[in-house]
Amino acid sequence: MTVSYFELVCPAGTPASLRAAIDAGADAVYCGYQNCTNARNYPGLNFDQDEMIEGVAYAHARGRKVLVTINTFPRAGNEKPWHQAVDEAAEAKADAIILADIGVLDYATRHQPSLRRHLSVQASAANVLSISFYRDRFGVKRVVLPRVLSVEDIAALIKKTGIETEVFVFGSVGPMSEGRCFLSSYMTGLSPTSEGVCAPASHVSYKENGDCMKSCLGCVTLNQFAKDEPAPYPTPCKGRYVARGKASYLFEEPIGLNAIDILPQLKAAGVTALKIEGRQRSRAYVAEVVGTFRKALDALAAGSAESFANDLKNVAEGGRETFGAYKKGWR
Amino acid sequence: MKKTPSKKSPEKKSRLTLGPLFFNWPADKRRDFYFRIADEADVDCVYLGEVVCSKRESFFEDFLPRVTERLQKAGKEVVLSTLALVTSEREMKEIKARVGQGFLIEANDVACLQALNGKPHVIGPFINVFNESTRDFLIRNKAKRIVLPVEIPASSVKIVAQKRKAEMEVMVFGRQPLSVAMRCYHARAHGLNKDSCQFVCGQNPDGLPVDTTDGQPILTVNGTQTLSHGYGVLLGELGALQKMGVTHFRLSPQDVDMVGVAKIYRAVLDKKFAAKEALAKLRKLTRDVPFMNGFYYGREGLAWIIPAR
Numbered sequence: 001m002t003v004s005y006f007e008l009v010c011p012a013g014t015p016a017s018l019r020a021a022i023d024a025g026a027d028a029v030y031c032g033y034q035n036c037t038n039a040r041n042y043p044g045l046n047f048d049q050d051e052m053i054e055g056v057a058y059a060h061a062r063g064r065k066v067l068v069t070i071n072t073f074p075r076a077g078n079e080k081p082w083h084q085a086v087d088e089a090a091e092a093k094a095d096a097i098i099l100a101d102i103g104v105l106d107y108a109t110r111h112q113p114s115l116r117r118h119l120s121v122q123a124s125a126a127n128v129l130s131i132s133f134y135r136d137r138f139g140v141k142r143v144v145l146p147r148v149l150s151v152e153d154i155a156a157l158i159k160k161t162g163i164e165t166e167v168f169v170f171g172s173v174g175p176m177s178e179g180r181c182f183l184s185s186y187m188t189g190l191s192p193t194s195e196g197v198c199a200p201a202s203h204v205s206y207k208e209n210g211d212c213m214k215s216c217l218g219c220v221t222l223n224q225f226a227k228d229e230p231a232p233y234p235t236p237c238k239g240r241y242v243a244r245g246k247a248s249y250l251f252e253e254p255i256g257l258n259a260i261d262i263l264p265q266l267k268a269a270g271v272t273a274l275k276i277e278g279r280q281r282s283r284a285y286v287a288e289v290v291g292t293f294r295k296a297l298d299a300l301a302a303g304s305a306e307s308f309a310n311d312l313k314n315v316a317e318g319g320r321e322t323f324g325a326y327k328k329g330w331r
Numbered sequence: 332m333k334k335t336p337s338k339k340s341p342e343k344k345s346r347l348t349l350g351p352l353f354f355n356w357p358a359d360k361r362r363d364f365y366f367r368i369a370d371e372a373d374v375d376c377v378y379l380g381e382v383v384c385s386k387r388e389s390f391f392e393d394f395l396p397r398v399t400e401r402l403q404k405a406g407k408e409v410v411l412s413t414l415a416l417v418t419s420e421r422e423m424k425e426i427k428a429r430v431g432q433g434f435l436i437e438a439n440d441v442a443c444l445q446a447l448n449g450k451p452h453v454i455g456p457f458i459n460v461f462n463e464s465t466r467d468f469l470i471r472n473k474a475k476r477i478v479l480p481v482e483i484p485a486s487s488v489k490i491v492a493q494k495r496k497a498e499m500e501v502m503v504f505g506r507q508p509l510s511v512a513m514r515c516y517h518a519r520a521h522g523l524n525k526d527s528c529q530f531v532c533g534q535n536p537d538g539l540p541v542d543t544t545d546g547q548p549i550l551t552v553n554g555t556q557t558l559s560h561g562y563g564v565l566l567g568e569l570g571a572l573q574k575m576g577v578t579h580f581r582l583s584p585q586d587v588d589m590v591g592v593a594k595i596y597r598a599v600l601d602k603k604f605a606a607k608e609a610l611a612k613l614r615k616l617t618r619d620v621p622f623m624n625g626f627y628y629g630r631e632g633l634a635w636i637i638p639a640r
Contacts (some may be wrong), residue, residue: 073461076487103464119378127417148513170517176510177416182482183509186632221543242542250516296630331514331525
């Protein structure tokens, strides 16, 4: 492999996905432990400590990295699982941990000072001052930028802070400031911030309503559609609501982010790493998306302007794609 | 400007506060609202300042000195709240300017903590404080008061507020802020975007109602902010919160008789009314907007749980 155009950071919900991502050309994978310490705490996902140790060894043997996600906010009186996750990630020889809670950052800084700290998107640090705060207080080396910034914003931010940045380029887009969105807990009682679950499947139901289907989260109807229409997963920020007498996707359409066509602009802005969302997605999905991004990055590194956007059409959320906040006018 | 201690509040009394106004009211309505609060409302502390959208910030600027003076003369502590989501250069400049004005500042984005650089301050509800380690770090960083996030359950408040070395505040009335974004949903509902918004948020002084497609009122949009449809109401829970170590109780301004709302809460804090009687009185002031308290009980935030007793 040539010198990477960007560091390509890929999701791994399971050890099999980790190997698939690395085999498909990931420079780094990110994954979490099997509990509430990470923001994708879904049944059947994530790693125990033996799997983490093996995963890190698999990556390191191939010159790649593993970043451990510990990015929820501990519940008062029960901070131990988060501290344990930090210590275990160090023991597993992870290359970095991705954190959001100020208390966990403080713990990691004092107890595992030599373990590299990245700031999670869940910390919602979207400006020079916030990023400087985390850099100065906790020695944070890289920040995963919230999906609310335009390419111009990102360029300005990198110039002023001199910090490494990682930006989302593919997968789901949330329009809300992450880590501070209580819509899902408002409807289900389970919290993305503390329990790591947004719109948990346990609270999702589909009901027939005459010729229509209704999708609900808890007792809240989030969408209605004809029986032959595709049914988007009922996430609160991608539901259909009625405002001013009109039903619409008020917050965001049920579509996926795909920034594969603006990689040169992100490079010019000074971005270090590209992140693919989807630890909850299958190994096949991971292999396909990672492989396509690998091809695109290698083409760019070789000076080619070939577009790979069409290669990902069939795996995008809802079958449709957006540049999200990267393009002005989104907001 | 110096902080004036409240004459009405001896050291141990629970403090009633008026949180920052989330909605885009015309400047003169806003001024008159605060004048009436200064003259008539039994609150100890008033938070001024724009939290939701920096595009609105300049409208009230000219009135700020007079409103502040009137509130302080009435013995109320004035705190200046700052934006919940900071992204632009202009917004950072604004925050730095606020920090230099000598007010006690409520930080709602970590950006503000960097600008404060160790000056005593209040942590607002948009900075996540869910546990004791975060609390302890922020107190070492010179937070003198922490306003807990609306999502925090009583079981956590109990731990975070105990053995406190700082004042603790909980929101007990008003639509619960559920998210902030860069995108303006108010503008989007009018077929506009944030840059071309025409300040349509000004058309809804209590927020834009959002229903499900089968007609259930569910959310409220206020510019870039999304709130609960119902008013968060913790009245029957005030006694328990006092015992947990909560010192300050926040009323979030809605387009209702807030002086009347303050009177009810004060009476319950002072044990002059029972919660049941107080709830009946509050219903009369809040028309048909439902009450919600689920987050407190660790349940879905939209739930209304009748307190035992």
